Amino acid sequence: MTTLLLSDLHLPASASTLRQDFLRFLQGPARKARAVYLLGDVFEAWIGDEDGLAHYGDEIAALRALSEAGVRVFFQHGNRDFLVGERFAQASGASLLADPSVVEIEGRRTLLTHGDLLCTDDIGYQRWRRFSRNGVVQWLFMRIPGGLKRAIADRLRRGSKSAKTRKSMAIMDVNDTAVSACFLRHGVDRIIHGHTHRPDVHHELIDGRTCERIVLADWREHSREYLEVTREGWKRVDIAAS
Numbered sequence: 001m002t003t004l005l006l007s008d009l010h011l012p013a014s015a016s017t018l019r020q021d022f023l024r025f026l027q028g029p030a031r032k033a034r035a036v037y038l039l040g041d042v043f044e045a046w047i048g049d050e051d052g053l054a055h056y057g058d059e060i061a062a063l064r065a066l067s068e069a070g071v072r073v074f075f076q077h078g079n080r081d082f083l084v085g086e087r088f089a090q091a092s093g094a095s096l097l098a099d100p101s102v103v104e105i106e107g108r109r110t111l112l113t114h115g116d117l118l119c120t121d122d123i124g125y126q127r128w129r130r131f132s133r134n135g136v137v138q139w140l141f142m143r144i145p146g147g148l149k150r151a152i153a154d155r156l157r158r159g160s161k162s163a164k165t166r167k168s169m170a171i172m173d174v175n176d177t178a179v180s181a182c183f184l185r186h187g188v189d190r191i192i193h194g195h196t197h198r199p200d201v202h203h204e205l206i207d208g209r210t211c212e213r214i215v216l217a218d219w220r221e222h223s224r225e226y227l228e229v230t231r232e233g234w235k236r237v238d239i240a241a242s
Ligand code: OKV
Pocket: 044, 045, 046, 047, 079, 080, 081, 083, 125, 128, 131, 132, 133, 137, 138, 141, 152, 153, 154, 156, 157, 158, 160
């Protein structure tokens, strides 16, 4: 059996080949898996379940069909789709998975996280994260009219895009101390995350044990990767090439 993991698809609300390819993935390779883990930023933006369910009906129907076919589907929040909620879970059949979570994947305890929590050098982002994840702030945001929500979200996204161009590459990567602390605190020797858009595998020695950190790829033009994990090991598969 295999477990498939993917993140950072950044599916837009408008028509896109990214969306077609995600549907192809859900109807094809995902069917043969034991479980599929979506590790955040599947959606480019999410201002609430009502709006999200209206925009992403095809994806939600395909997720529902996949879970009804017996494949367990897990959804972890990213920094963009952190407002995905219980109504999405109900409609899609996916289970919301806390960030971080330690789960057993193909016989091996593995820590799964979107990855933004590890980027502790980006002080500005971490400040926005604390603010936007605050319960009172979210309660207020959910209660303003849809048009105003969209206007605020568009403005925030534009501001974030320009802020990113002014940040160094190092600040937008994970912090090595945060990574080591994460391995130690959770007692795992494998971490799988996305977010940084720097697909790679890193090894480090912690307490005499070789620890492995697998970074998932984002979906970009001509590259649509998922990670396939079996008891034997793991590999990246690009469905753009098939
Ligand atoms: C998601 C990010 C926009 C980064 C707004 C409170 C506030 C939630 C929200 C609005 C924006 C998500 C929900 C989006 C991620 C951005 C810009 C930067 C760095 C509030 C709670 F501010 F109005 F109080 N939002 N949307 N960013 O468009 O999906 O991750 S979003």
